[in-house]
Ligand SMILES: O=C([O-])CC(=O)C(=O)O
């Protein structure tokens with residue numbers, strides 16, 4: 001088994017990875033309303049899916065104990081603006097080695113998350129505390145931002161948004177994205193020197 005270099009994949013960027021996997025249907029973009037909660041937040045790691053009951057985060061507290069180090073919690077919070085995540089869970093997740101969290105719902109204590117440098121992506125801020133009554137579901141699959149995420153799919157989340165790369169396709173998508181970066185760097189070089197995108201991308205014929 002080849003090991004996956006998550007830092008290297010993150011440097012390729014979510015948009016480049018999406019384009020690389022697009023034709024094969026290997027990548028899915030979460031609803032772009034799910035955004036980083038502080039500037040520069042970014043994370044890459046295997047998904048640990050969590051489905052909460054509406055406005056209840058007991059499943060999240062359990063997931064923080066069960067998720068493997070390096071994992072990314074992918075939480076279905078039904079789009080509700082409750083505080084499914086906050087600074088206490090962040091400190092617990094960091095102790096556990098969890099890499100980040102994506103929530104289709106609310107998170108709070110944003111200054112604390114930023115100060116701790118923990119990447120959190122969420123649909124909204126949620127000041128109101130979540131209940132802690134329903135066990136929900138952990139570790140199987142979860143629908144987050146319109147995408148069904150399986151345990152072990154690769155999550156790549158950065159300033160552009162949140163991408164899921166299907167587990168069996170990670171090597172191919174990564175290799176294709178590296179090729180794409182080489183091509184785009186060449187374009188950047190030439191555009192920086194004054195060449196026109198209309199020429200480089202052979203777009204003039206379409207204009208005529
Ligand atoms: O109450 C919760 O479970 C969420 C929260 O604010 C924290 O983790 O600090």
Ligand SMILES: [Mg+2]
Pocket residue numbers: 086087088108109
């Ligand atoms: Mg809190």
